[in-house]
Amino acid sequence: MHKRFEATFGQVAEGFEQYFQAFFGGGHARLVLTDGENLNTAGVDISAQPPGKRLQSLAQLSGGEKALTAVALLFALLQTSPSPFCVLDEVDAMLDDANVGRFVAALQELAKRTQFVVITHNRKTIEVSDAIYGVSMGLDSASRVLSLRLADLPAGRQA
Amino acid sequence: MHKRFEATFGQVAEGFEQYFQAFFGGGHARLVLTDGENLNTAGVDISAQPPGKRLQSLAQLSGGEKALTAVALLFALLQTSPSPFCVLDEVDAMLDDANVGRFVAALQELAKRTQFVVITHNRKTIEVSDAIYGVSMGLDSASRVLSLRLADLPAGRQA
Amino acid sequence: MYLKRLDVAGFKSFATRTAFEFGQGLTAIVGPNGSGKSNVSDALRWVLGEQSGRLLRARKLEDVIFAGSSKRPPADKAEVTLTLDNSAGWLPLDFSEVAISRRAYRSGESDYLINRKRVRLRDVQDLLMRASAPSGARMGAGQNSYAIIGQGLVETVLNLRPEERRQLVEEAA
Amino acid sequence: MYLKRLDVAGFKSFATRTAFEFGQGLTAIVGPNGSGKSNVSDALRWVLGEQSGRLLRARKLEDVIFAGSSKRPPADKAEVTLTLDNSAGWLPLDFSEVAISRRAYRSGESDYLINRKRVRLRDVQDLLMRASAPSGARMGAGQNSYAIIGQGLVETVLNLRPEERRQLVEEAA
Ligand SMILES: Nc1ncnc2c1ncn2[C@@H]1O[C@H](COP(=O)(O)OP(=O)(O)OP(=O)(O)O)[C@@H](O)[C@H]1O
Ligand SMILES: Nc1ncnc2c1ncn2[C@@H]1O[C@H](COP(=O)(O)OP(=O)(O)OP(=O)(O)O)[C@@H](O)[C@H]1O
Ligand SMILES: [Mg+2]
Numbered sequence: 001m002h003k004r005f006e007a008t009f010g011q012v013a014e015g016f017e018q019y020f021q022a023f024f025g026g027g028h029a030r031l032v033l034t035d036g037e038n039l040n041t042a043g044v045d046i047s048a049q050p051p052g053k054r055l056q057s058l059a060q061l062s063g064g065e066k067a068l069t070a071v072a073l074l075f076a077l078l079q080t081s082p083s084p085f086c087v088l089d090e091v092d093a094m095l096d097d098a099n100v101g102r103f104v105a106a107l108q109e110l111a112k113r114t115q116f117v118v119i120t121h122n123r124k125t126i127e128v129s130d131a132i133y134g135v136s137m138g139l140d141s142a143s144r145v146l147s148l149r150l151a152d153l154p155a156g157r158q159a
Numbered sequence: 160m161h162k163r164f165e166a167t168f169g170q171v172a173e174g175f176e177q178y179f180q181a182f183f184g185g186g187h188a189r190l191v192l193t194d195g196e197n198l199n200t201a202g203v204d205i206s207a208q209p210p211g212k213r214l215q216s217l218a219q220l221s222g223g224e225k226a227l228t229a230v231a232l233l234f235a236l237l238q239t240s241p242s243p244f245c246v247l248d249e250v251d252a253m254l255d256d257a258n259v260g261r262f263v264a265a266l267q268e269l270a271k272r273t274q275f276v277v278i279t280h281n282r283k284t285i286e287v288s289d290a291i292y293g294v295s296m297g298l299d300s301a302s303r304v305l306s307l308r309l310a311d312l313p314a315g316r317q318a
Numbered sequence: 319m320y321l322k323r324l325d326v327a328g329f330k331s332f333a334t335r336t337a338f339e340f341g342q343g344l345t346a347i348v349g350p351n352g353s354g355k356s357n358v359s360d361a362l363r364w365v366l367g368e369q370s371g372r373l374l375r376a377r378k379l380e381d382v383i384f385a386g387s388s389k390r391p392p393a394d395k396a397e398v399t400l401t402l403d404n405s406a407g408w409l410p411l412d413f414s415e416v417a418i419s420r421r422a423y424r425s426g427e428s429d430y431l432i433n434r435k436r437v438r439l440r441d442v443q444d445l446l447m448r449a450s451a452p453s454g455a456r457m458g459a460g461q462n463s464y465a466i467i468g469q470g471l472v473e474t475v476l477n478l479r480p481e482e483r484r485q486l487v488e489e490a491a
Numbered sequence: 492m493y494l495k496r497l498d499v500a501g502f503k504s505f506a507t508r509t510a511f512e513f514g515q516g517l518t519a520i521v522g523p524n525g526s527g528k529s530n531v532s533d534a535l536r537w538v539l540g541e542q543s544g545r546l547l548r549a550r551k552l553e554d555v556i557f558a559g560s561s562k563r564p565p566a567d568k569a570e571v572t573l574t575l576d577n578s579a580g581w582l583p584l585d586f587s588e589v590a591i592s593r594r595a596y597r598s599g600e601s602d603y604l605i606n607r608k609r610v611r612l613r614d615v616q617d618l619l620m621r622a623s624a625p626s627g628a629r630m631g632a633g634q635n636s637y638a639i640i641g642q643g644l645v646e647t648v649l650n651l652r653p654e655e656r657r658q659l660v661e662e663a664a
């Protein structure tokens with residue numbers, strides 16, 4: 001049991017560092033076992049250090065840095081154990097324009113093996129989608145759905 | 160004491176309903192005293208009902224509806240007791256384009272009496288500001304500040 | 319295996335029968351605040367057997383049934399069916415398509431169905447747990463906490479306790 | 492009364508002396524993720540006497556002092572000065588400008604100053620509590636929980652317990 005855990009842990013830790021560096025342009029993100037002696041029960045700690053900055057606690061990361069770090073870990077898990085599908089609800093809300101771009105690039109790569117359903121207000125994320133569903137509230141206060149093409153969306157921040 | 164509380168409570172409740180209706184285009188937002196008999200200790204309950212929808216608990220509002228309802232209460236408090244200044248850190252992050260517009264209209268009105276410092280990624284919010292400060296991380300991983308004009312900002316979602 | 323189609327009727331803000339067809343790549347769901355986007359992700363979580371009221375944003379079972387509006391009466395039941403493409407044989411069933419359904423009635427009862435046959439919740443959970451890729455790797459989806467990330471919850475993975483994060487890695491094993 | 496100027500040195504990511512001049516209307520603060528925008532709002536909260544580590548995103552006192560980077564040594568103190576315009580007489584002091592300062596040293600000591608004279612934290616808190624508009628309405632700022640809304644915290648006002656919400660209304664009275 002713990003042989004498999006150890007191998008998976010190594011893969012996820014490596015993926016986490018890779019995605020983190022792709023998102024932040026450097027720095028380090030580490031997964032550390034709380035108790036290296038006892039692989040059967042050890043917990044997993046996280047540390048994240050954006051490039052050029054001192055290592056600080058996760059609590060001192062900014063709103064956007066936290067979201068990006070969390071997505072890096074999530075993508076590392078998906079890369080290690082490809083899940084047939086993944087649903088993301090506005091994980092890009094706190095990201096600035098440049099980081100939305102990096103998120104989208106990684107998403108497109110992973111979408112080759114995993115199916116994604118992404119709820120978003122960001123145009124950059126919508127632009128790389130294969131299909132777009134528009135949800136709206138009807139006059140009867142019930143939700144309606146419409147399949148959309150990119151050209152249907154108003155310009156500006158989002159649909 | 161409770162005469163003054165009662166008068167203020169009435170004003171805030173009225174403001175809350177007004178801002179809510181301006182943001183949602185109708186519906187109702189109410190502040191209710193948990194114990195009408197005892198004004199000295201009664202707590203304040205909230206209910207919010209977007210137009211056309213049944214009254215549900217606050218937990219069933221969407222992410223954007225919750226943020227907008229919270230801003231309506233905040234603005235009602237500021238209108239009742241004008242604070243000399245107010246700092247808002249990305250309160251518009253979850254709002255769609257149309258709601259950012261309504262938020263900005265209310266903000267401009269209140270900014271006649273209260274000074275606002277608003278941290279935002281939304282272009283619409285930036286466009287109505289009297290002054291813009293751009294914060295960036297230098298190569299030395301320390302924050303730098305630059306006074307900006309709107310023309311300096313890149314097009315697209317935000318600065 | 320992938321999500322092929324999601325049919326929603328009477329679930330939260332979806333008063334009438336509504337269908338989403340999904341392709342294998344990237345599907346975006348867009349729309350104004352309060353229109354029902356997160357309710358779609360809740361429907362996916364619910365049909366796969368989710369029991370946590372907190373994650374479903376529902377305090378009691380009937381909070382998922384369309385509560386009515388100024389122009390429509392409340393629904394008497396919520397029903398969601400998820401059709402999964404099984405041509406790659408992830409799910410240990412002899413069908414190229416597997417439909418998982420869940421219903422909830424105002425009476426408090428709920429039904430689970432696999433390919434229109436009534437089953438227990440345990441059967442749905444077992445089916446998803448046993449799913450694995452033809453290569454042998456176990457499925458990370460559905461029951462797995464990282465397959466569906468709710469609104470505002472992306473940072474939860476950073477706030478977990480060390481032994482909870484271990485579980486995430488174990489699920490990926 | 493309004494915020495005229497904020498001087499920050501050695502506070503969080505502001506390694507060197509940095510100044511913000513504020514006009515009376517609307518000032519926007521923009522910039523990429525992690526650049527230091529929320530640290531400005533933390534600096535305002537801190538100089539006005541905030542003691543809660545959770546609201547300041549700092550677990551210990553020295554977390555607010557610039558921790559150094561690959562190119563700069565750590566600072567030995569954090570100092571923030573907020574200059575308030577007092578020409579309308581909100582603050583019960585005979586100055587048209589009032590400067591409130593706070594310093595924190597790595598030794599764990601901290602200083603508070605009003606117009607460059609050392610005072611106690613209580614004096615800063617008293618000053619802000621006694622502030623009121625010429626019309627008699629009490630000041631809602633600074634100590635008041637609705638004058639500074641941190642990132643991701645706007646919904647807190649909806650999640651308060653009823654007696655906590657009562658306090659918000661009382662502060663507006
Ligand atoms: N049982 C129910 N019956 C009717 N309507 C419901 C029910 N449960 C939730 N709703 C409605 O669904 C709406 C919220 O939908 P949802 O959270 O999916 O919005 P959203 O599109 O994700 O918005 P946002 O962009 O703000 O996140 C609420 O307005 C709520 O009133
Ligand atoms: N004591 C300190 N010394 C040095 N840097 C610090 C200190 N405290 C916090 N920081 C840094 O400040 C950065 C966060 O800044 P802040 O939260 O203000 O970002 P932000 O501009 O609000 O970003 P976002 O748009 O993502 O919310 C972090 O990267 C953190 O490393
Ligand atoms: Mg939502």
Ligand SMILES: [Mg+2]
Pocket residue numbers: 062063064528529530642
């Ligand atoms: Mg921030």
